[in-house]
Amino acid sequence: MSFSDDEIERYARHLVLAEVGGPGQQRLKAARVGLVGMGGVGGPAALYLAAAGVGTLRLIDDDAVGLSNLQRQIAFATADVGRSKVEAGAEALGALNPHVGIEPAAERLGPDNAARLIQGCDVVLDGTDDFAARFAVNAACVAAGIPLVSGALGRWSGQVGVFTGRPCYRCLVADGPPDAETCARVGVVGALAGVVGAMAALEAIKLITGAGEPLTGRLLIYDGLAGSSRVARIAADPGCPVCGEGLQAKA
Template sequence: MSPGPAFSDAEVERYARHLVLREIGGPGQQKLRAARILIVGMGGLGAPASLYLAAAGVGGLVIADPDRVETSNLQRQVIFTTTDRGRSKVDAGLRRLTDLNPHVETQALQLTVDASNARDLIDGFDLVLDGTDDFATRLAVSDACTATGTPLVSGAIGRWTGQVGVFTGRPCYRCLVPEIPPEVETCQAVGVIGALAGVIGAMMALEAIKLVTGAGESLAGRLLVYDALSAVTRTVRVAPDPHCPSCGGDQTGGV
């Protein structure tokens, strides 16, 4: 890959802490500027993840969410303010991201990502972050990423526990969650500690930056689980499912 255009003086100043970082430097920052990333869900996880990716200098950032900002969102969805109540999340988020870093090309999609549109939407992106709170969307995004060969960073939170996984082929997210669980707790019903969304969302952004720049060792094939009440983090391997309809066998299922 040939290097992109030279950074302007304003970009050099903005990304100075990356440029002197051995694992990123100029080549890594060029990769970030060339990257096109989709964030599905602008809730508790998409909010901090999008802020950190915009701040990091990701060149193309697209955010997708069908919802509008509600007062109850403000406890954890830190990209929004009180005056954003009633606005679409993607429009409010787009304004904040542009204010944070005008060098990033941002786009807002006020839509629901599902099995009918996920593959066409995801095809062409370098990376997808999924911070949604329903399994139907998560599985649709995972299947589409598997079908298009797009790396996926997936995050989830509940009460006091969060998790981050990276899926770059086999295993895929469907190997971990084959189908929608019959009983699912929602944050609305059982609650969630607000700061946990920031922790997991920032981890998602960090894994995305590592994938794009090639820095360090990614979580690919592993799941990081964080218990905030006990301040304990553990990482477990995700085993490929040989019968997975998305990434296993003859791959006749999926999207």
């Protein structure tokens, strides 16, 4: 896979980076990443993945841009209010890097369409704030053998984890809490979305290029108020309804 003169100049800082180089940049160009949710996490992540030269980005979101989104969802501008997030996002990403292919999917991901929506992806990045969608994309990724990068945030803290089979996201969160906090309910500082989105994009880039050690089976927890972070290891749940030991034996 060759690069144009424009691409060589555009990705120059990757090409001289020992852990990426030409082979890693080729893997990025050949990759397809599915982004579930173009909100606070997905928007910044999409910008960095497009800038990095990921060949194809599939944007999955059925929502429209709202004025309150602009405090943290930096892929959009004031003129985008009322537009489909995937359409506005595709325009912004195309302007950032015309070498990246964009596949807009204006759908709400759920159990009935998750497998279809992530089909053909090399990595899936989930930035939704809805547990039903998180559970659906996790189950679909486990079934398809696709690595899942999960990012979440609220108030002043955020988290990023990587799941590649066992343990899966349902090992971390067995059931969606009935009173789950959302940004609309409890608020969120806008810059935190950029921090978590960028970290999620970084994990996806590491998975694609083979650089470093991804957060596989681990959860990075960031406290913006304290300016601190910690990493916790996620244990596989033998009774997990998605990747539990009994299910693995049947497979």
